[in-house]
Amino acid sequence: EVQVLESGGGLLQPGGSLRLSCTVSGFSFTTNDMSWFRQAPGKGLEWVSSISASGDKTFYADSVKGRFTISRDNSKNTLLLQMNSLRAEDTALYYCTRGTSHPGDWGQGTLVTVSS
Amino acid sequence: DVVMTQSPLSLPVTLGQPASISCRSSQSLVYSDGNTYLSWFQQRPGRSPRRLIYKVSNRDSRVPDRFSGSGSGTDFTLKISRVEAEDVGIYYCMQGIQWPRTFGQGTKLE
Numbered sequence: 001e002v003q004v005l006e007s008g009g010g011l012l013q014p015g016g017s018l019r020l021s022c023t024v025s026g027f028s029f030t031t032n033d034m035s036w037f038r039q040a041p042g043k044g045l046e047w048v049s050s051i052s053a054s055g056d057k058t059f060y061a062d063s064v065k066g067r068f069t070i071s072r073d074n075s076k077n078t079l080l081l082q083m084n085s086l087r088a089e090d091t092a093l094y095y096c097t098r099g100t101s102h103p104g105d106w107g108q109g110t111l112v113t114v115s116s
Numbered sequence: 117d118v119v120m121t122q123s124p125l126s127l128p129v130t131l132g133q134p135a136s137i138s139c140r141s142s143q144s145l146v147y148s149d150g151n152t153y154l155s156w157f158q159q160r161p162g163r164s165p166r167r168l169i170y171k172v173s174n175r176d177s178r179v180p181d182r183f184s185g186s187g188s189g190t191d192f193t194l195k196i197s198r199v200e201a202e203d204v205g206i207y208y209c210m211q212g213i214q215w216p217r218t219f220g221q222g223t224k225l226e
Binding site: 035037044045046047050059061062095100101102103104106107108109 | 155165171176206208212216220222
């Protein structure tokens with residue numbers, strides 16, 4: 001059974017930093033591209049960032065470019081999202097998914113709240 | 117950016133009756149490999165999104181066969197042959213051909 005588990009969310013002030021983690025099981029992490037998506041309260045889905053299976057290619061939404069960094073540890077089946085210079089508009093439920101072109105296997109999400 | 121436009125945004129339905137959601141992209145979603153990267157997602161109230169359909173018409177495992185996807189180029193449709201109570205939620209289309217990935221606004225089935 002495929003399992004995707006995000007963690008690391010929390011409440012923090014504008015300008016702060018946070019690192020999200022996603023651990024997966026039930027599929028070959030090392031051969032799959034991975035992505036982060038987010039959903040602000042009461043809003044639609046938004047793509048945030050993606051990374052190739054080997055980690056050599058990364059992609060970012062303009063809204064997070066220069067502030068967020070996606071990475072992966074294939075030895076630990078873990079996807080990471082380092083978020084710096086957080087803003088109120090980054091408040092959202094962050095989802096980790098397998099794939100980038102038609103993402104399947106979504107986790108339950110981890111909530112990030114940026115507020116003073 | 118590829119703009120995805122869904123209609124309607126709200127869809128009142130009657131149990132047992134069919135339902136249809138349209139999704140239009142501002143550019144063709146046919147990739148150089150010949151595939152068309154258009155997916156449909158369901159998000160039930162309080163739940164994570166769940167992929168229903170990928171590459172226009174491929175239904176995910178454990179997705180009931182009352183769901184079907186069709187279309188080509190820039191015009192796509194998600195159909196539910198007979199709506200059931202568990203189908204209530206928001207449906208999104210997404211393009212996977214170009215960065216940034218983009219979603220439609222969502223259609224609320226109610």
